[in-house]
Amino acid sequence: MRIGELSRRSGVPVPTIKYYLREGLLSAGELTSPNQARYGPGHERRLRLIRALLDVGGLSLAAIGEVLEAMDDPEQPVHKVLGVAADGVTPAGEEGAGPELEDAREEVADLLRRRDWQADERGPAAESLAGVLSALRRAGHGGYIDLLDVYADAAEPVARADLDYVQRRVAREDLVESVVVGTVLGEAMFGALRRLAHIDVSFRRFESPQYLSGPVEREGSGAEGGDADGDGRGGGDEHKGGGGAGGPEAGPPDA
Numbered sequence: 001m002r003i004g005e006l007s008r009r010s011g012v013p014v015p016t017i018k019y020y021l022r023e024g025l026l027s028a029g030e031l032t033s034p035n036q037a038r039y040g041p042g043h044e045r046r047l048r049l050i051r052a053l054l055d056v057g058g059l060s061l062a063a064i065g066e067v068l069e070a071m072d073d074p075e076q077p078v079h080k081v082l083g084v085a086a087d088g089v090t091p092a093g094e095e096g097a098g099p100e101l102e103d104a105r106e107e108v109a110d111l112l113r114r115r116d117w118q119a120d121e122r123g124p125a126a127e128s129l130a131g132v133l134s135a136l137r138r139a140g141h142g143g144y145i146d147l148l149d150v151y152a153d154a155a156e157p158v159a160r161a162d163l164d165y166v167q168r169r170v171a172r173e174d175l176v177e178s179v180v181v182g183t184v185l186g187e188a189m190f191g192a193l194r195r196l197a198h199i200d201v202s203f204r205r206f207e208s209p210q211y212l213s214g215p216v217e218r219e220g221s222g223a224e225g226g227d228a229d230g231d232g233r234g235g236g237d238e239h240k241g242g243g244g245a246g247g248p249e250a251g252p253p254d255a
Contacts, residue, residue, distance in 0.1 A: 003029070006039045010047040017047065025050055025065055049177065053088075057184035063088035067184075071176045078166075081176045083123075085183040090124045104133035107145070115152060162186050 007014045020026040026046055029037030046068075053059045053067065070076050070084040108130045109121040120126060136144050162182040169175040 001039050001044075002036065003039065006043055006047070010044050010051075012047050012051060020047070020050065023061065023065065025061070025068060049180070052181070053184055056188050057089060058188070059088045059184060067180055071180060074172065076176075078172075078176060078179055082179045082183055085180045087124045089184050089187050090128045100134045100137060101130060104130040104137075107133055107148075111148060111152065115149075115156075158186075158190060 001009070003014055003017060006012075007017060010017075012020075017026065021028060026043060029039040029043065031037050050064055050068075053064050054061070059067070067081075067085050067088055070081045105121070105126075108126050111117075112119055112121050112126070133145055133148075136142055166175060166178040166182055169178050
């Protein structure tokens with residue numbers, strides 16, 4: 001296909017495709033004349049991957065270039081490709097050195113040892129987590145760190161599911177692309193699912209009719225002097241207006 005058709009099929013504008021070609025993100029097409037080239041399904045697939053990493057995964061073009069370079073190197077182990085992709089989605093730490101950050105780093109190292117996670121305690125992901133812990137303490141929410149193992153418990157099965165998906169692939173090209181997609185876009189998917197779950201749990205706890213109507217007391221648990229239904233409004237006869245203080249006039253008007 002010519003570059004115009006490649007643009008239509010991929011949804012990427014021609015000038016952008018030419019930019020990716022100049023930057024080496026997209027391999028050159030097969031020359032059919034001095035100023036024309038033919039492109040194939042592989043180019044379309046690569047364009048779709050680049051746009052997904054950029055638009056959904058939030059990677060920079062520089063990070064995408066590093067990921068694609070690792071993908072295209074047949075000597076790179078799959079585990080290494082996964083690391084490059086993970087580094088691309090890991091926010092760069094901006095915490096200044098200091099005792100707070102060092103304490104957080106030690107907590108991260110302790111987490112890795114405690115859970116026997118085979119990860120570099122000074123790698124980008126660990127440094128990012130240490131920066132988060134340090135920021136939580138500075139913001140006065142150090143108690144949130146008590147949830148570290150709860151988060152880790154949730155992360156482990158998700159990581160296993162990601163790699164289970166990857167291992168279904170046989171061809172190396174499919175496998176490494178799945179690693180990249182699962183790492184980068186899986187991160188975005190998990191974050192979106194967590195936000196949806198937050199909305200649901202928040203509604204059920206703070207906005208649902210059960211919450212707004214207040215706690216319902218069980219039978220017999222009303223205030224002293226309440227009726228058998230526990231509404232706390234006095235004895236049964238008095239509540240019906242049959243001789244309570246103020247007589248019938250003290251009750252609400254008839255509907």
